[in-house]
Amino acid sequence: MKIRETLPIIRITGDKKENLSDTIVTETPITIFLNDQEIATIICTPENILYLTAGYLFSERFIRTKEDIIGTEYNEKNGIVRVEIKKQIDPLKDLRHTRFITPGCMSPGSFYNAADAVLCKKVESNMHITTNEIITVIRQAQLSSRLFRETGGVHSAALCSGSKVVFFIEDIGRHNALDKIIGRCLLEGMPMDDKMIITSGRISSEVLLKIIKAEVPILISRSAPTTKAVSLSKVFGITLVGFARGKKFNIYSNEWRVTC
Amino acid sequence: MKIRETLPIIRITGDKKENLSDTIVTETPITIFLNDQEIATIICTPENILYLTAGYLFSERFIRTKEDIIGTEYNEKNGIVRVEIKKQIDPLKDLRHTRFITPGCMSPGSFYNAADAVLCKKVESNMHITTNEIITVIRQAQLSSRLFRETGGVHSAALCSGSKVVFFIEDIGRHNALDKIIGRCLLEGMPMDDKMIITSGRISSEVLLKIIKAEVPILISRSAPTTKAVSLSKVFGITLVGFARGKKFNIYSNEWRVTC
Numbered sequence: 001m002k003i004r005e006t007l008p009i010i011r012i013t014g015d016k017k018e019n020l021s022d023t024i025v026t027e028t029p030i031t032i033f034l035n036d037q038e039i040a041t042i043i044c045t046p047e048n049i050l051y052l053t054a055g056y057l058f059s060e061r062f063i064r065t066k067e068d069i070i071g072t073e074y075n076e077k078n079g080i081v082r083v084e085i086k087k088q089i090d091p092l093k094d095l096r097h098t099r100f101i102t103p104g105c106m107s108p109g110s111f112y113n114a115a116d117a118v119l120c121k122k123v124e125s126n127m128h129i130t131t132n133e134i135i136t137v138i139r140q141a142q143l144s145s146r147l148f149r150e151t152g153g154v155h156s157a158a159l160c161s162g163s164k165v166v167f168f169i170e171d172i173g174r175h176n177a178l179d180k181i182i183g184r185c186l187l188e189g190m191p192m193d194d195k196m197i198i199t200s201g202r203i204s205s206e207v208l209l210k211i212i213k214a215e216v217p218i219l220i221s222r223s224a225p226t227t228k229a230v231s232l233s234k235v236f237g238i239t240l241v242g243f244a245r246g247k248k249f250n251i252y253s254n255e256w257r258v259t260c
Numbered sequence: 261m262k263i264r265e266t267l268p269i270i271r272i273t274g275d276k277k278e279n280l281s282d283t284i285v286t287e288t289p290i291t292i293f294l295n296d297q298e299i300a301t302i303i304c305t306p307e308n309i310l311y312l313t314a315g316y317l318f319s320e321r322f323i324r325t326k327e328d329i330i331g332t333e334y335n336e337k338n339g340i341v342r343v344e345i346k347k348q349i350d351p352l353k354d355l356r357h358t359r360f361i362t363p364g365c366m367s368p369g370s371f372y373n374a375a376d377a378v379l380c381k382k383v384e385s386n387m388h389i390t391t392n393e394i395i396t397v398i399r400q401a402q403l404s405s406r407l408f409r410e411t412g413g414v415h416s417a418a419l420c421s422g423s424k425v426v427f428f429i430e431d432i433g434r435h436n437a438l439d440k441i442i443g444r445c446l447l448e449g450m451p452m453d454d455k456m457i458i459t460s461g462r463i464s465s466e467v468l469l470k471i472i473k474a475e476v477p478i479l480i481s482r483s484a485p486t487t488k489a490v491s492l493s494k495v496f497g498i499t500l501v502g503f504a505r506g507k508k509f510n511i512y513s514n515e516w517r518v519t520c
Contacts, residue, residue, distance in 0.1 A: 152484040223412065223413070230267060
């Protein structure tokens with residue numbers, strides 16, 4: 001399936017009207033069946049579907065390692081991914097994401113479910129990076145954004161080591177792009193505790209929880225964080241960088257990993 | 261609860277390092293219980309929660325009109341909204357959003373569930389708008405984006421009539437901002453078939469399905485659509501405008517509603 005298509009459009013510029021062709025990004029629904037139970041439908045860019053599946057299952061705590069997966073089958077025609085894992089799935093317990101509600105649920109470092117509250121741990125990586133490396137790698141990631149330049153309709157995520165981009169992925173969803181990066185690392189056995197991730201999207205608590213679970217020490221965004229993402233990054237030892245554009249960026253937490 | 265907070269940050273500009281304060285957007289989890297069943301947790305900007313709830317329930321087809329709601333109770337402390345509606349809820353049938361899969365699920369105008377496929381109908385509104393009114397109202401909406409100017413961390417949605425903004429709402433989620441607009445119209449009895457909606461976010465099929473269900477004839481975005489959103493807008497009679505910035509915009513479908 002194509003990830004872009006050319007369609008006729010009408011462009012208005014003030015009083016001027018032109019008939020043009022434009023490149024527009026596609027989307028497709030992918031439905032994941034886990035041990036024959038339907039667990040999710042994800043609207044995404046139709047490529048890297050097995051990375052997306054692995055990353056999603058990891059972020060949702062159905063799997064911890066590649067070895068938890070027995071087999072995977074993707075049918076592109078009907079958009080169905082069937083995954084068999086070693087763990088048994090209990091539809092009423094595992095598939096209903098009921099919220100973990102406590103009186104302190106508005107406090108920094110709080111979670112939306114009990115598993116996250118118990119299993120998340122502080123990221124201890126001693127990784128360091130210089131401000132120049134950050135500025136260089138932001139430029140590298142931007143140069144890789146081909147689908148964005150063509151369509152303006154996608155987010156991106158990049159796994160980076162020092163000033164080098166290791167994996168770069170674009171998707172119509174900012175969560176999908178991150179899951180595809182995390183899933184690729186998982187399936188290819190690439191360690192994440194000595195890397196950083198750059199995302200084009202805003203940093204909410206949901207994005208930060210993915211980074212905490214994947215134990216990535218540094219997260220960089222072109223865009224803004226929320227206060228809850230900032231407080232989670234402080235509690236869990238993540239260096240959080242936002243508004244990274246050109247030679248400028250803001251550091252919100254754990255600045256000790258960034259040297260001038 | 262505050263919708264913004266001031267936090268200390270470190271700003272890097274090339275080799276320069278400054279300690280500053282910055283305004284950062286907050287977020288909160290809202291959990292909706294419908295007839296005592298937990299149905300969803302939504303991470304959102306902590307204001308207009310009852311509009312969000314009504315819009316979400318409408319978009320997910322739990323309610324059709326304000327009269328379907330018997331009562332609503334929002335507890336700000338624990339972030340729980342309890343809604344009682346006339347319809348009975350069957351947890352296994354209504355709360356598991358299983359996908360509606362057909363061999364033609366990739367074709368234009370396809371749906372993700374059977375209810376949408378049966379219930380969505382073509383928007384027949386004869387509403388017209390001029391290119392100048394579009395350019396004026398885009399500027400009006402942009403001038404209203406106060407939280408975005410302060411924090412860079414929110415999306416917005418505006419309900420507009422001619423060149424006037426009727427309701428304007430900002431939220432950390434683009435889907436939430438739309439649901440808040442739709443919910444407000446529902447609760448206040450404001451007709452939507454003679455209005456247009458401006459959104460700051462990208463237009464995927466999920467966004468377009470909200471617009472189809474609310475029967476809004478014109479959707480304008482600052483950003484890009486997907487090809488599936490374009491095909492749905494053609495099939496369901498929505499005028500779809502994208503990349504609306506300054507005096508420029510693209511029309512993707514049903515251009516007959518736009519006069520020069």
